[in-house]
Amino acid sequence: MNHGSGWILIEEYYHSRSRKLLSILPPRKSRRDVAAFMEQLYVDRHASIREKLGYKKHCKLAAYAVSTDMFNGTMHCGHEPFFICVFANKIVLRENNLEFHYRIAVNRDDPMNPIFEARSQTITVDV
Numbered sequence: 001m002n003h004g005s006g007w008i009l010i011e012e013y014y015h016s017r018s019r020k021l022l023s024i025l026p027p028r029k030s031r032r033d034v035a036a037f038m039e040q041l042y043v044d045r046h047a048s049i050r051e052k053l054g055y056k057k058h059c060k061l062a063a064y065a066v067s068t069d070m071f072n073g074t075m076h077c078g079h080e081p082f083f084i085c086v087f088a089n090k091i092v093l094r095e096n097n098l099e100f101h102y103r104i105a106v107n108r109d110d111p112m113n114p115i116f117e118a119r120s121q122t123i124t125v126d127v
Contacts (some may be wrong), residue, residue: 003091007034009041010123013081014055021098021125022083025048026090031073034064038077046078070103071114096127 007025013019021039025034042064043055055062066077075085088100099122107115 001093003093005087005089006091007085008088008098008102009034009038009083010049011081011083015080019123021123027087028123031068031075033083034077035068035077038066038075039064040082042078043084046081053081069105071108072103072116074104091100093127097122098125098126 002048005027007023007027009023009025011022012025014103023037029037031098039055039062041060043052043062047055047065051063062076066075068075075083075088077085084104086100088102090101092099092101099120100117101118101120103116103118105114106117
């Protein structure tokens with residue numbers, strides 16, 4: 001069943017090549033809101049107490065700031081593990097596999113006319 005569009009937030013570990021679904025956010029959330037959520041979640045889960053207190057005081061100077069791809073909105077945060085968030089235009093649940101479809105810019109030579117490519121990923125989830 002197609003569940004429409006939304007933001008898919010995943011936690012990935014490069015060395016162990018493992019990943020885990022953290023959240024599915026509504027499509028109406030702005031990039032700014034999603035980025036703020038990602039930053040806070042990363043700090044909550046992976047920052048030291050000193051980093052948490054520093055973030056509370058000056059969240060604009062976050063050690064784990066979100067970087068956003070200006071073409072397709074994909075966001076990254078942190079380092080081992082790191083969070084990735086993509087805007088999926090189609091989300092499908094098949095048994096315990098969540099499949100999501102999104103677009104990425106594959107050619108950025110002309111910033112006014114980037115070339116996009118459709119991609120999809122599947123991640124196993126607990127149902």
